[in-house]
Amino acid sequence: MTRDSLDELLARTDAFIRDVVIPFETDPRMGGHGPSDALVEDLRARARSAGLIAPHLPPELGGQGLDHAATARLFRSAGYSPLGPLAMNLAAPDEGNMHLLARVATPAQIDRFLRPLAAGTTRSAFLMTEPADEDGAGSDPSMLRTVARPDGDHWIIDGRKSFATGAEGAAFSIVMARTGESATMFLVDMDSPGITVERLLDTIDGTMPGGHAVVRLDGVRVPATRILGEVDQGFRYAQVRLAPARLTHCMRWWGSARRAHDIARGYAVKRQAFGKPLIDHEGVGFMLADNLIDLKQSELMIDWCAGVLDSGAPGIIESSMTKVAVSEALWRIADRCVQVMGGTGVSGDTVVEQIFREIRAFRIYDGPTEVHKWSLAKAIGRAHPGDVP
Amino acid sequence: MTRDSLDELLARTDAFIRDVVIPFETDPRMGGHGPSDALVEDLRARARSAGLIAPHLPPELGGQGLDHAATARLFRSAGYSPLGPLAMNLAAPDEGNMHLLARVATPAQIDRFLRPLAAGTTRSAFLMTEPADEDGAGSDPSMLRTVARPDGDHWIIDGRKSFATGAEGAAFSIVMARTGESATMFLVDMDSPGITVERLLDTIDGTMPGGHAVVRLDGVRVPATRILGEVDQGFRYAQVRLAPARLTHCMRWWGSARRAHDIARGYAVKRQAFGKPLIDHEGVGFMLADNLIDLKQSELMIDWCAGVLDSGAPGIIESSMTKVAVSEALWRIADRCVQVMGGTGVSGDTVVEQIFREIRAFRIYDGPTEVHKWSLAKAIGRAHPGDVP
Amino acid sequence: MTRDSLDELLARTDAFIRDVVIPFETDPRMGGHGPSDALVEDLRARARSAGLIAPHLPPELGGQGLDHAATARLFRSAGYSPLGPLAMNLAAPDEGNMHLLARVATPAQIDRFLRPLAAGTTRSAFLMTEPADEDGAGSDPSMLRTVARPDGDHWIIDGRKSFATGAEGAAFSIVMARTGESATMFLVDMDSPGITVERLLDTIDGTMPGGHAVVRLDGVRVPATRILGEVDQGFRYAQVRLAPARLTHCMRWWGSARRAHDIARGYAVKRQAFGKPLIDHEGVGFMLADNLIDLKQSELMIDWCAGVLDSGAPGIIESSMTKVAVSEALWRIADRCVQVMGGTGVSGDTVVEQIFREIRAFRIYDGPTEVHKWSLAKAIGRAHPGDVP
């Protein structure tokens, strides 16, 4: 894609978010467990008219084939509203699932699962995390307790998953299950017999359609043709999915943090206290200055990691570094915005309060900060000084 | 009160919170804008049976007359559940209103307003803060725009208030209004003609019955007998109310933070990751060690400030120092607890997520951290080194 | 000691530090490895005249027998100059050595070693830490490599010690050596054959006479009468020494941090920038407000831990909590003071720069912050929630 056509795409995206998406933020169909599917469909219809459904995807899936560097710019623009990524069909978990399917799925799987997902007419889930109360796999994949066993040309899956984002209402899920000492991924229709959405979690965040569910799989029978990629390669595919997925999270939430900063700045410029505008109080102005620096550093980290991925490297260490740096920086920004705005900051009168809650969860989703630091420390311990970035 | 009888009171309080109150935390009558009045009444009935309604109040109001030091211990125990202070009728804003009325109200006002409040059969509000969007008084009282003007032996009040905690459902409010260059406080029945609860704010916290409201006063007519204390003394009374009210906030939320820490500790001891219990990972264990230190430091600051108030000093500087130190420390604790618990921490599966949201608001309620630091800096600038604590 | 006589002692101490000790801070005998012994003796002569040599010691050692609570107040006053504790003979490592000897030494050892030390006419060292480059015991006592083996009614000690504070110029050392699976402490004259001060370390701090040395022990022959306490009880005695020694460090350095704050405040009140005094810039005023809070919290932690020790409890957990909280808080204070004072802060024109360097080392001496958090985490993991403070 040329630089000009990218600039044009970004300008259209900015306008679409500002003029079309943001007014929907106060739509009553925003519920406690995320926007309703009807609201999502409403948004997507508008994105379709605007030619803005998943423009980053490869041309064969209807997109314009952006590399990670261009995707970074697009997703940051889309994230300026928490509804933007949904409207443009580039939100988690669908976006990461599309990325994985495009790399690993068979032609038949692509037709059956990926195309409707890319078109934004279905939703999907990624069932990997397991419930803490059963000592299942949280951030430690070696603790995987969901099991798949072969049964003729089928497999039978038993287990229980948690934090299954968007499972309620999804057409299908990618299910990670133990197969012997390894793990395998399966494409499972959510209306398969034996699948039950046990309950929706009440989480601090609230912009993912379908929310986060606990899902039980009781003897779910799946044909072998629904294995995603090869048997026993689940952990490897998880890495294929995770490094870019972490990074797209950073991109989208960067946009939200920028939004919060702009709102807080506007508030601080207008609101008076103790005889002058808030922003002229160093206690406030310094917070906004810190935001500016954190925004820039986060942007640079995202672009750097995107460049690493575009070079063909797996980017495991780089995406861990970026996830930690960006999620913690965006969190500081969101917290400062709330503080700058005082009572208004902790109220739903602006979207800042919601962004604050979303970004709190981001410090945990896709691996808590501490898990990433743990693997970075391992890498540092192994490496020759020059081997880590 | 003897040390033994205080210890006995605390032991009964601990048992009451643990056995009676905590089970109500998952009661469906907990709503988005705080627990319903029916739920509060249910809890209070049980507190009454247990002899635990507002035990800190003076004997003439049915309590046992605790000083600030003993109150600190009682409120920390009560705060172990966010519902505890409500059950025991020592929650904001009623508790601070009772404190002020007991010092300033006339005998007739005491009978009419304070006694039912102390008995826990009515609720009240404190209408001081004004909406940001009208440049009203946020944390800066000099910006007060609500006005009272005399009209024979009555006063007419016009204005608009925001963050009026508990106004929805309150029997009466204490209203701060400008009278010339000064301010005066009025006791106003909430069913007075001209008072409208415009809307409830959707705030990040959610344990205050009645939530936080925007209230309009249009020509509200109040007899002169409803002036609280003397005309033009409103700012002085605000100080009488604010220093101890800040401190009781610290006490109650300390209990909540202790609760979150105990839950996170239990999780970290039980939950395994990467081959050992979470707590044996220094990344987690250090967070709990930091909590331990922050809890102790907060407790010591509260007790120190309570001692200052018990000595008869106004404690303005000391309560600002304590409010900043304790709210920020409890916030760090709550944030670490969420992080230790990963996905469970950002879900409603434990009360930790709610405590996290409550304490976020505490950094703003009763004066944001920055406003207190601003007045501390002023005091430091004025003072001889030995004059500030 | 009565409250009045304590207040009188503190007033005399404050005056002595201010009028007598502080002028010596710019004495040319302050060298890179600490003040010369001649300077120390000059200061002590003045303290003797003022009746202020080690007033906290028991009467039988010439003091007034202060408990830990009173000691806390005294040492904070003495620490207001980095030379104060030296002048008054209550500096590390002598002060901790006196504390241990008073509890464990035989009457003969008391006469031979403790009395001259208490009188301030000799100095001593505590040889426990071992060099990092030989994998000796840093903060982990189980790695002790210095060995003592019996030889008739003598013991032969071989090993190498590092960070031996004050060893150069000391009359004797307490040497920790492995004896089988345990460890034993020995009182060793520094002029014994086989003892060599290999070199002085160039450390960031610089107020301990004799500096910090690397000491080699080659077949040092010690009579059995020089065993301190009982054989194989070295680790236990180390605990007896360490908890109070950590706390007295906190007390003394608190005084230094208070000094730095007072100097920085004076600078901020007087110095103009951008049209007003520095302190009226929130960026500066907020730092001083944070100092005020950190000073108060540190003082409260010290007093709490002193109370625990006065109750007869060993205070291991409490002194770890206090060491972490206070050293980190004093560090923040020292760093802010430097920053408030700009170029003057990083110059030797005031004592702030030196205090900054001293307190940096304090975060490592007597157990780095991380080692204490590690043991706190262990305690939290073991304990019932109510068992840790």
Add this chain to the structure above:
Amino acid sequence: MTRDSLDELLARTDAFIRDVVIPFETDPRMGGHGPSDALVEDLRARARSAGLIAPHLPPELGGQGLDHAATARLFRSAGYSPLGPLAMNLAAPDEGNMHLLARVATPAQIDRFLRPLAAGTTRSAFLMTEPADEDGAGSDPSMLRTVARPDGDHWIIDGRKSFATGAEGAAFSIVMARTGESATMFLVDMDSPGITVERLLDTIDGTMPGGHAVVRLDGVRVPATRILGEVDQGFRYAQVRLAPARLTHCMRWWGSARRAHDIARGYAVKRQAFGKPLIDHEGVGFMLADNLIDLKQSELMIDWCAGVLDSGAPGIIESSMTKVAVSEALWRIADRCVQVMGGTGVSGDTVVEQIFREIRAFRIYDGPTEVHKWSLAKAIGRAHPGDVP
């Protein structure tokens, strides 16, 4: 310069620093006020042989004409030893002075002052800051008290300067003096009558030859041909000098922080504690992981700001953002390295302790963090959201 020749230059620089410069770090000619001129000359002789004197300068000054982006890479490599920039003649303040002279000086001034400086055979100073005790200009140029008044075809300068880095031993200084309402810069030989180096400051840092001096100018008579650029343009030239000078500080000290990290990493990998290498303790490993992230973010900020300057923009805001972000990040790194290494970290046994002290000063030199945040806040308050980066 081609990419290949830049890579080759960097490889030669890395080898030169490692093999030639680092061994000089323990040279006895390193003194309290910086390395002696003899040591500097020794180093430069070697750099000359290696063809590594100021390779970034324009070809007409003997260099290879690097842009800011390439300079960033070169200076980071050079900074790996605190002596590296001195050896290669790209240290402050000479480097910034050369930059300014190359842009503003007359041909005669270039021959007389710049050429010997570029060749590394003289040193220079930049006399702008004034003593705090006289309310002179610290970071606030409007407080400039040094005055120049015309006297025929000469000017007479009177005033007093502080933090005059390298003034002792410099051949000449650039002196900033008030001329009416504006300021003018003069090139002044340091042996001019009326110039006195009053004293050297004892500062926490110690790698600048000549240290930091207080300089008095008593009726110093300077011909008009020694005006640098135009009369009354001093403040504008200060900006020309300051933005890139801030950035080159960031570059050089980045190298030092990288060095400290590599040393601390080596220590943590080798040193055992509590049964495993230090780095396998998360308390240590996480600190190194944080270093890795801070190093990368700092590098990215430097490269971003270099790109802005290479685009021809003045980069005032960008260099302020970068100075704050990088100095604070490098400081965290240095502090963590000290902490990781325990006692060794606060000793002179490695260069980490010195780097720690250097970088502490960097948070103040070239504008304290707070002054930069203050101007960033002003820019944010003025700007349309999209106008600041």
